[in-house]
Amino acid sequence: MSDNILLEVCVDSPRGLAAAISGGADRIELCAALETGGLTPSPGLMALAARAPIPVYAMIRSRSGDFVYDEADMAALLADVDAVRAAGLAGVVLGANRPDGSLDRAALSQLVAHSSGLGMTLHRAFDLAGPDFAAAIxxxxxxxxxxxxxSGGETTALKGLAALAACFAHAGDRIAIMPGSGVNIETLGAIRARLPFREIHSSCSTASDVTNSKALELGFVAARPKRTDATIVRGLKAALAR
Known part of the structure; x- marks a missing residue:
């Protein structure tokens, strides 16, 4: 299982993009506002990412909050897909739920049709569809x-190992299951001992101190913002190769 495991790194800034690439990431999930779970990146960040030497998939999520979308939300999401296509990125990261948490077939069908020709990842809206994930798969x-x-419907992949194992068993070779959330050097061993993953997702980030106290006071930055760290990317890649 040690051969050719793909590391996807989620980033939300030019600095994070550069760090993920220099650290050896195999694919980028490009977002804005990772502290909210990731939103659609700006056109400027997409244009920068289009020059990356590895595939870049952009999050399609025009607002924070749940993944229950009305007609206006859908119009924004479809326009976001158009922006990804115009930027020349490799793919999109999609998800939509019904109010009961199940996946929204109608919304996803529309998004998928609009994303024709792009690669597609189903994001963690999937985690709301449990605990029986078979129908969602x-x-x-x-x-x-x-x-x-x-993450198997839990706050971290480590906590969701039992559900993730069931997802792998049900999916078989029909679709890739990519564990994510709380994936790092410390948790990787337990995750790989239980799951036959071929791709894995991590922020490879470290918390940093805010240097501008006024920006913190005005609410422009989080108290301990996270930044992608090339050294962490490199270390996780090396661990995956062992």
Whole structure:
């Protein structure tokens, strides 16, 4: 299982993008505002990422909050897909739920059709569809997603190992299951001992101190913002190769 495991790193800034690439990431999930779980990146960041030497998939999520979308939300999401295509990125990261947490077939079908020709990841809206994830996996396969990013419905992949193992068993070779959330050097051993993953997702980030106290006071930055660290990317890649 040690051969050719792909590391996807999520980033939300030019600095993070550069750090992920220099550290040896295999693919980028490009976002804005990772502290809210990731939003659609700006056109400027997409344009910068289009020059990356590795595939870049952009988050399609126009607002924070849940993944229950009305007609206006859908219009924004479809326009975001258009922006990704115009930038020349490799793919999109999609998700939509019904109020009961199940995946929204109608919304996802529309998003998938609009994303034709782009790679597609189903994001952690999937985690709201549990605890029985079988139907959600079947829908993702039917719609043509390449992979599902999931923590097994828990706050971290480590806590969701039992559900993740069931997801791998149900998915088989029909779709990739990509563990994510809380994936780092410390948790990798326990995750790989339980799951036959071929792709894994991490922020590879470290918390940093705020240098401008006024910016913190005015609410422009988080108290302990996280930044992608090339050394952490490099270390995780090396651990995956062992």
């Amino acid at each position: 079947d829908l993702a396969v039917e719609l043509g997603f390449e992979r599902i990013l999931t």
